[in-house]
Amino acid sequence: MFKNILLATDGSEHSNRAIDQTLKMISPYKDQGHIELVYAVDGEKSKKDVLKYGDSHTATAKRKEKFLDTIQHIEGQGVKANISILHGEPSETLIEYANNGNYDCVVIGSRGRNKLQTLVLGSVSHKLVKYVKSPVVIIK
Amino acid sequence: MSISKIKEQWFGNVRGDVLAGIVVALALIPEAIAFSIIAGVDPMVGLYASFCIAVVIAFVGGRPGMISGATGAMALLMITLVADHGIEYLLATTILTGILQILFGVFKLARFMKFIPRSVMVGFVNSLAILIFTSQFQHFVDETWIMYALVGLTLAIIYLFPLVTRAVPSTLVAIVVVSAIAISMNFGVRNVGDMGALTQSLPFFALPNIPLNLETLMIIMPYALALTIVGQLESLLTASIVDDMTDTDSDKNKESRGQGISNIVAGCFGGMAGCAMIGQSVINVKSGGNGRLSSLVSGIVLMFLIIVLGGVVVQIPMAALAGVMIMVSIGTFDWSSVRNLHRVPKTDASVMVVTVLTVVITHNLAYGVLAGVVLSMIFFAVKISKVRVLPLYVHEGRKKIYYIQGQLFFASVTDFLDSIDFKDDIDEVTIDLTESHLWDDSAIGALDNLETKFEQNGVTVHFKGLNGESSRLLNRLGGVSKSAGH
Incomplete structure (x- = not known):
């Protein structure tokens, strides 16, 4: 049974689908489940957000705000949830975070926002499958 | 600061800092040269500046992991100073900028x-x-198609090489490849050596050779002020970006002082004024640098490379540098601000556009910031000066209550008084200020004015619902003596 779940999200459609599928997956024992959403902020995003919101504290608050609806959506289904925000190159930080924590599985959507990058560099999800120690579920 | 914290900031991440420092040094060299050329000085002035600033800020800065050096923003402010008065005045301005920043x-x-x-x-x-983009146009004057081809090739390598590997900075690869082609084919295109001398020696201490009098101060003060504002603006913005990338806090006032100290040192050692660099700092953190060591390493490696490889550096064609600068300008531009221009409030959009236009017309970033700030203030005053007045008749039309919603101050009192009907045939008027706030003398004056006008027509006026601060102001300024508070 996957109870303690780490779910990598970038706020995209694909990530939201991953959330819905995860909820479906754990629905038989949802009262025991916990989904930790994790969002990695890379350098370009930092630059853009600080320009937009003025400073790092406000940017962090705004990012958390952005996921409030999602968390409410998950908790509305009777599953506990929270959000963690990481800083750095997404795949590296996500892998490190996942391996340092004690998760029953890691869930990720199959394709994030940047299609060109996925095409050329390989996707974050591929890297996660390769280097994360716990089971990885990719939602297509 | 405790010893353990100093140790952490310096030696907490030695491997990452050294590697990132080397990568940054390689990226700093072409930019320092190109920014010198924008300012109209020898390439050494920018290189010495980047060396001094990077080394000094490593010790005195408030934001470990941030990279500072000669920058485009600062170089753009110096163009007319250098053209009209020469390098010595630039060095003096740099020192004065440092003092102002401290x-x-x-x-x-x-x-x-x-x-x-x-x-x-x-x-x-x-x-x-x-401005960085347009400053490159001069390099295309009187050039053949070869120049365009080389710039195109530089850009192609910069943007496509990362698809092969990200271990080596693509700008460096572009410069090496394009230089090799230009030198071996002997195209005769202009190179760095044509733009000024490159001395392969360490900078030495020398105070600027200028007359120390009021006249000099009058020349350099406006430039120093503009450099101070722009330098602090970019440095603190960059510090916030590094804060966010590393998820740590930094001491902004210490950083301001540090920028000042490093500019004074730069000015004393023949360098131009500089500040923090957004692009380089992002490269540094991405390459694994987050301590003070990376800035120190980048400065030392930069100087070392110039001393060892100076003979090669002068042969870099201007086409390669122009390509790098075009990349820098594309990377600096906030493209999402244009994409979202129709979505943000019209006032915000026009402030942004006015700031840009002012800079492009005056070629002075400080004027643009000033124009933008003033315009925002005007917009704010206009927005907040909207007062809603809701009249209501009671007592079979013998009494009228005005509900006031909004801020009463100098910009809003005219609208406020215009929406009151003094010719009404009534006995009594109540002004309900529960949802309002009195801010200044004009607001008190307006209430006095209102009371007098009504009383001329034999109408009694009552004020009610004044909040604490507003009634204190009222008492202090002694207005509305008869009926206030009833």
């Missing part, structure tokens, strides 16, 4: 940066990008 830090003025609206910041960044 004062900025000592008096903790970093907190006033919040008065610069975000649309002005975005306009600042965009106009900086535009």
